Amino acid sequence: MSLALQDNVTAPAGPQRISTFKLLLQSRLASIGLVILLLLVAIVLLAPLLPLVHPDQTAPANRLIRPFVTAAHWLGTDQLGRDLLSRLVWGSRVSIAVGFAATLVAALIGSVIGLVSGYAGGRTDNLMMRGIDMLMAFPYILLALAIVAALGPGLMNALYAIAIVNIPFFARNVRGVTLGLAHREFVDAARLSGKGHLSILWSEVLPNVAPVIVITMSTTAGWMILETAGLSFLGLGAQPPQADLGSMLGEGRAQLFTAPHVAIVPGLMIFVIVISLNLLGDGVRDALDPGLKSGALSRPGPVTRIDRTKPAPPNSQPEAILSIEQLETGFSNGNSTTPAVRGVSLHLDRGECLGLIGESGSGKSVTALSIMGLVASPPGVITGGAIYLDGEDVLSMPETRLISLRGSKVAYIFQDPLTTLHPTYTIGQQVAEAIAAHQSLGRRELRERAIALLEQVRIPDAAARADHYPHQLSGGQRQRVGIAMALANDPDVIIADEPTTALDVTVQAEILSLLKQLQTERRMALLFITHDFGVVAQICDRVAVMKDGEIVETGQTRTVLTRPHHPYTKRLIACVPEIGDGDRFLPRVEKLMASQTKEAAQ
Amino acid sequence: MTETLPQTLAHTPGTRRRAAAATPHALRLEHVSKTFGGGKRLFGRKHHAVEALKDVSLALTKGETLAVVGESGSGKSTLARILVGLERPSAGTIEIAGQDAEALTRQGPRAFGKTVQYVFQDPVASLNPRKTIREALEAPLKLLCGYDPEKRKARLGELMDAVDMPASTLSRYPHELSGGQAQRMAIARALAAEAEILVLDEPVSALDVSVQAQVLLLLERLKHQLNLSYLFISHDLAVVEAIADRVAVMHFGEVVELERAKTLFASPVHPYTEKLIGSAPRLNGGAGAVRM
Numbered sequence: 001m002s003l004a005l006q007d008n009v010t011a012p013a014g015p016q017r018i019s020t021f022k023l024l025l026q027s028r029l030a031s032i033g034l035v036i037l038l039l040l041v042a043i044v045l046l047a048p049l050l051p052l053v054h055p056d057q058t059a060p061a062n063r064l065i066r067p068f069v070t071a072a073h074w075l076g077t078d079q080l081g082r083d084l085l086s087r088l089v090w091g092s093r094v095s096i097a098v099g100f101a102a103t104l105v106a107a108l109i110g111s112v113i114g115l116v117s118g119y120a121g122g123r124t125d126n127l128m129m130r131g132i133d134m135l136m137a138f139p140y141i142l143l144a145l146a147i148v149a150a151l152g153p154g155l156m157n158a159l160y161a162i163a164i165v166n167i168p169f170f171a172r173n174v175r176g177v178t179l180g181l182a183h184r185e186f187v188d189a190a191r192l193s194g195k196g197h198l199s200i201l202w203s204e205v206l207p208n209v210a211p212v213i214v215i216t217m218s219t220t221a222g223w224m225i226l227e228t229a230g231l232s233f234l235g236l237g238a239q240p241p242q243a244d245l246g247s248m249l250g251e252g253r254a255q256l257f258t259a260p261h262v263a264i265v266p267g268l269m270i271f272v273i274v275i276s277l278n279l280l281g282d283g284v285r286d287a288l289d290p291g292l293k294s295g296a297l298s299r300p301g302p303v304t305r306i307d308r309t310k311p312a313p314p315n316s317q318p319e320a321i322l323s324i325e326q327l328e329t330g331f332s333n334g335n336s337t338t339p340a341v342r343g344v345s346l347h348l349d350r351g352e353c354l355g356l357i358g359e360s361g362s363g364k365s366v367t368a369l370s371i372m373g374l375v376a377s378p379p380g381v382i383t384g385g386a387i388y389l390d391g392e393d394v395l396s397m398p399e400t401r402l403i404s405l406r407g408s409k410v411a412y413i414f415q416d417p418l419t420t421l422h423p424t425y426t427i428g429q430q431v432a433e434a435i436a437a438h439q440s441l442g443r444r445e446l447r448e449r450a451i452a453l454l455e456q457v458r459i460p461d462a463a464a465r466a467d468h469y470p471h472q473l474s475g476g477q478r479q480r481v482g483i484a485m486a487l488a489n490d491p492d493v494i495i496a497d498e499p500t501t502a503l504d505v506t507v508q509a510e511i512l513s514l515l516k517q518l519q520t521e522r523r524m525a526l527l528f529i530t531h532d533f534g535v536v537a538q539i540c541d542r543v544a545v546m547k548d549g550e551i552v553e554t555g556q557t558r559t560v561l562t563r564p565h566h567p568y569t570k571r572l573i574a575c576v577p578e579i580g581d582g583d584r585f586l587p588r589v590e591k592l593m594a595s596q597t598k599e600a601a602q
Numbered sequence: 603m604t605e606t607l608p609q610t611l612a613h614t615p616g617t618r619r620r621a622a623a624a625t626p627h628a629l630r631l632e633h634v635s636k637t638f639g640g641g642k643r644l645f646g647r648k649h650h651a652v653e654a655l656k657d658v659s660l661a662l663t664k665g666e667t668l669a670v671v672g673e674s675g676s677g678k679s680t681l682a683r684i685l686v687g688l689e690r691p692s693a694g695t696i697e698i699a700g701q702d703a704e705a706l707t708r709q710g711p712r713a714f715g716k717t718v719q720y721v722f723q724d725p726v727a728s729l730n731p732r733k734t735i736r737e738a739l740e741a742p743l744k745l746l747c748g749y750d751p752e753k754r755k756a757r758l759g760e761l762m763d764a765v766d767m768p769a770s771t772l773s774r775y776p777h778e779l780s781g782g783q784a785q786r787m788a789i790a791r792a793l794a795a796e797a798e799i800l801v802l803d804e805p806v807s808a809l810d811v812s813v814q815a816q817v818l819l820l821l822e823r824l825k826h827q828l829n830l831s832y833l834f835i836s837h838d839l840a841v842v843e844a845i846a847d848r849v850a851v852m853h854f855g856e857v858v859e860l861e862r863a864k865t866l867f868a869s870p871v872h873p874y875t876e877k878l879i880g881s882a883p884r885l886n887g888g889a890g891a892v893r894m
Contacts, residue, residue: 059819153804156867185728188688189738192720193791207732360781383772387665475674504673504837531810534840534883561885575838579867579882585844586822589815 023287030283036276044093052086056241064259064560078248078262079255091243092269098159098237098244099225105163105215110170115201115209117171118178136168144227148236155244158237162227170216178214182206192285211288218284222277228272240571244268300376303399304329304369312386312393320347320388321525322371322410322493327385329363329370337381338348340366342549348493351523353516355540355557357572363549368495371527372406390492408438411486413496416477416570421470427454427481428466434488453484458514476507480514487518494519495527500535512539533576537561545569567596610635616864626700628799628831629662629685629718634694636680654680655691656855662799667825667832669842669863672852681852682803685833687714699799702772715746719792723804725784729776734774735787742794761790764827765820782813786820794822801833806841818845839882843867851875 025031043050057080067076067084076083115554117128176339181187182205190204215275231237232246240247245266252263302340304555315321324346330337341363348354358364369375371394387394389409394402414420422430431450435441441449454462454538457480470478477498486494500508516539520524528540536543536557544554545566553566564570574592577585636655649728654677662668666891672678683689685696696703706713724726729738741760743754745827765786776784779791783807792800805821806814822845825832836842842849842863849866851874859872870876 040810185722185724186730189720189722189728189788190730190741191688191711191792192686192715193738193741193795195741196711196713204730204733208730359812505839505883506673506877506881508883512883532883533811534885537885571812573885575811576885577815577838577844578885579840579843579879580884581840582843582864582867586815586819587838590819593816593819 020287026282027283027286029279030286033276033279033281033283035270037280038079040092040273040276041096043089044096047089050089053083055086055090055243058082058230063256064262066259066408067261067265070328075265076259076261078251079259084262084265085314087248088245088265088269089247091245091266092273094155094238094243095225095228095232095245095270096273098155098162098228099221102159102162102166102224102228103217103221105159106220107213108175109163109168110167111174111209111213113167113171114174114176115178118175119182119197119201119205121179121182125175128171132168132171134447135165138194140165141227141230144231144300145234145236148231151237153236155232155242157236158228158231161231162224166220166224169220170213173212173216177209178205181208199298212308215281215285215288218281222274222281224425225277226270226274229385299378300378303373303377303402304375305377305381306373306395307381308395310384312396314385315388315391315393316345317347317388317389317580319349320348321390322348322527323351323388324367324371325386325388327367327370327374327387327481328383329366330381330383331379332381333379337383339383340549341370344546344549344551346544346551346554347525348525350492350525351519352542353519353526353528353540355528355530355536356546357533357536357543358546359531359572361548362546362548365497367546368412368527368529371495372410372412373402374406374412404438407434407491408489408575409491409492410495411491413479413482413486413491413494413499415498416502417475417482418470420482421478423470425467426467427473431466431481431484431488434485438489449488450484452480453487456487456518457481457484459484474507475503476511479503479507479511483511483515483518487522490522491524493525493527495529497529499528501530508535513538533561533573536547571596604850609807613867620678626664627661627697629660629833630697631658631660631685632695632697634658634681634684634696636684636689637692646744653855655684657695658857660850660857660860662831662833664798664831665825665829666847667701667834667845669834669836669846669849670852671836671842671849672837673696673837673878675854676852677855678837678852679803682720682801682833682835685801686718686720687711689719692714712746715742715795715797717797718799718801719795719797721785721788721792721800721802721805723780724808725788726776726779728788728888731776731782733775734772735774735776735779738776738787739772739791739794742791757794761794764793764824765790780813781809782817783862785809785813785817789817789820789824793828798829799831799833801835804836804837807832807836807838814841821845853879 024034059077061081062073063079064078065077067323068074069076073083073085075088077083078087086521113128113132117125144161144165147164148157149155151160185201187204190200195204228237229244229246229249232244233250235247235250240246247379248266249270251261255262313325315323316325319567324344324437326343326345327341328339328343329341330339343365344363346354346356356364356367370382373394375382382395389405394405421427428447428450429455432446435446435449451462451466454466459465459477459480470481473481482499499515500511503511511534515526518524528536530536540557542554543550543557543560545560545568547550547568553560553564553569560569561573564573571592572587634655635653635657638652638654639650651740658681660668670678671683677826681690684691685698687703690707698706701717706717729735736758739758740754743749743757749757758772759769762771767783767786771779771783771787780845789805802821806817809817821832834842834846847865848855849861849863849871853874859866859870859875867876867879870879
């Protein structure tokens with residue numbers, strides 16, 4: 001079609017999505033919960049059709065028959081001779097209906113309050129949330145009791161009471177999520193598409209909040225059934241002779257010692273309903289909110305898992321301070337491993353700056369993190385190759401030795417200093433901590449060293465600045481702190497992963513010149529990862545171009561820039577607009593892309 | 603699609619028509635200021651006020667690309683949000699396609715959306731994660747243009763052609779698209795409203811360089827095909843030089859320099875402009891880094 005189609009090539013052939021329901025069935029416990037619940041619901045729905053005696057039919061002659069004694073009263077009878085099986089089925093019907101109805105009412109009212117409050121913000125939000133706070137300020141069951149006391153005992157009033165006391169759960173949860181969504185760009189975009197507030201709430205915000213509502217419902221439904229039973233147990237819910245699990249339990253209490261089955265049968269039923277709901281609720285939460293999934297929360301190990309099938313390749317660059325040989329790193333999902341780095345070989349001489357350049361998804365960051373085993377495992381796994389640091393294979397080292405080399409021999413500088421610095425410690429403390437990780441010094445000495453480092457990275461008035469928190473610094477100064485921490489233990493190698501991408505151009509220029517100067521002064525080796533050839537041109541001696549997990553070209557920066565060989569390198573260089581290109585830039589790119597598309601087509 | 607390409611090539615930026623000055627303004631701002639905060643607290647103390655825009659006057663001529671450059675915190679994004687009606691100025695007047703912005707606001711969001719559209723910096727964040735691309739694109743077609751389902755279907759096809767994407771993309775969800783693809787969809791949504799003025803807020807800064815170049819080419823082609831006017835916000839001067847007719851440099855909420863792109867890059871007047879141009883990285887290595 002046209003030249004711009006190139007970035008479509010990697011897209012999957014067709015959308016493949018796993019439905020939430022399938023995901024839910026993958027969890028065995030959730031499936032069990034679902035099956036039990038469906039079975040129970042089917043039984044109570046079919047209650048009028050089942051061959052059961054009337055639940056309220058008394059027969060004083062047959063009172064307190066034990067279960068499994070007569071076929072006519074399979075679960076026995078209670079103190080009035082009523083059939084327990086029939087009462088159990090009809091009682092569960094009432095309890096489940098009231099519990100679910102209360103959940104729905106609470107979810108509806110609570111979600112509306114939460115949505116409006118979170119979306120409107122300001123005074124409306126304040127007013128509504130203070131109302132919710134007042135509801136929450138009362139002890140939970142006491143409030144329900146007070147409501148029933150005011151309205152009078154009865155099943156419907158119990159339902160209202162339970163729904164009201166549960167509204168805050170929904171309102172709070174939904175408001176929190178809505179608040180985050182209300183200022184998202186897609187909500188602004190919907191406004192610009194001509195949507196009104198109601199339409200935005202209904203069609204843009206609600207679909208994103210719905211999982212939270214469903215999760216809250218599934219985790220509170222069991223609780224609400226329990227509360228219905230509780231109120232009935234106290235005689236405030238179902239009124240005699242109506243059967244309800246709570247009232248059955250209450251009536252059985254008097255015979256607990258002479259005929260325990262009268263209380264145990266409804267008690268077990270409550271247990272089964274609540275446990276099945278909770279199992280299902282957990283499953284629903286896992287399926288709808290993958291972030292909370294038990295597996296994903298497992299902490300990554302201290303070192304990337306190393307699973308080399310082939311022997312480590314020999315070191316072809318014994319002179320180099322860092323030499324990567326045929327490194328292969330992938331991400332395992334279940335049984336298969338998706339490779340991210342496929343046989344990368346690189347070396348870094350002492351005092352040299354090597355640029356590793358590539359676009360997002362090319363594997364450059366994974367390569368950098370693999371060097372010190374920092375790729376999170378699971379899912380990361382190093383499947384082959386060797387990394388020689390000063391002649392010693394990092395991947396064969398014991399874990400403790402590898403960890404001790406982090407920061408002392410090889411240090412990292414990351415892209416966003418705001419996320420790598422701890423928000424509640426002063427920058428002085430954080431630099432001191434970086435020193436203390438490898439050197440045991442007194443407190444005063446640590447502080448002096450920290451200030452000296454901050455001075456070296458040219459933070460003005462370092463002694464005073466050391467007591468500031470990260471948010472009090474500008475982006476450029478935070479990155480200087482990041483550099484100071486990397487320098488703390490005089491490492492031989494510094495790996496900088498897009499250290500200037502998040503910064504403004506003027507600040508970027510300053511940080512680059514600082515890095516260059518520090519690197520020459522201290523004769524450190526610098527591995528500089530970036531996607532910008534303009535930055536490479538300024539700071540790197542050599543450059544390696546990475547694409548789809550492989551190095552496609554390496555060479556002296558000047559040579560690669562002036563005579564690139566690989567078409568991908570040519571494209572990367574040509575696509576960097578430069579000041580002075582002006583309106584010649586776009587026609588040039590257009591011509592290049594057209595010719596490359598033609599080549600690819602042939 | 604293929605037949606339109608030669609035309610595009612003929613319209614290289616160098617041969618652009620010069621008579622633009624005679625045509626009326628697409629956007630005109632006069633003495634626009636915006637202050638955030640500053641209201642009174644419950645107990646009479648004043649909130650800390652931030653002046654995001656200070657007395658900004660600008661005009662975007664029809665068919666022109668006016669770039670607004672500046673660093674983070676210079677007020678560029680506030681300016682963009684005011685122009686599309688997402689924020690209201692504290693002072694000053696704005697004219698959009700000859701109409702007063704206040705009058706447009708009173709007519710409701712639809713009137714605004716018909717005249718000016720916005721392309722966000724982060725394309726993935728500007729698309730609702732739970733809606734398909736089709737649903738996202740249908741909203742403006744239905745609400746702003748009032749098309750019936752049949753016409754909407756035809757327009758969807760045209761829009762996908764315009765941004766060089768296969769029609770199958772319509773059934774995708776935003777997370778299934780790459781950054782470049784998502785930005786094309788965001789551009790398609792802005793085009794769907796059939797507004798002739800686009801405010802582009804850093805439309806290429808979140809993209810890889812080669813994708814960035816493709817999106818810039820696309821924007822340039824669309825501008826000529828559909829006769830659009832762009833207000834192009836960016837912090838990348840090299841990109842700006844490649845695409846803009848005129849450039850406004852912003853610094854702490856003020857426009858410090860407003861000049862034709864060629865003149866500005868050849869002989870910057872304001873010291874801040876000079877510093878910005880000096881700091882931009884260059885392939886030949888002789889960059890601002892040395893000039894500190």
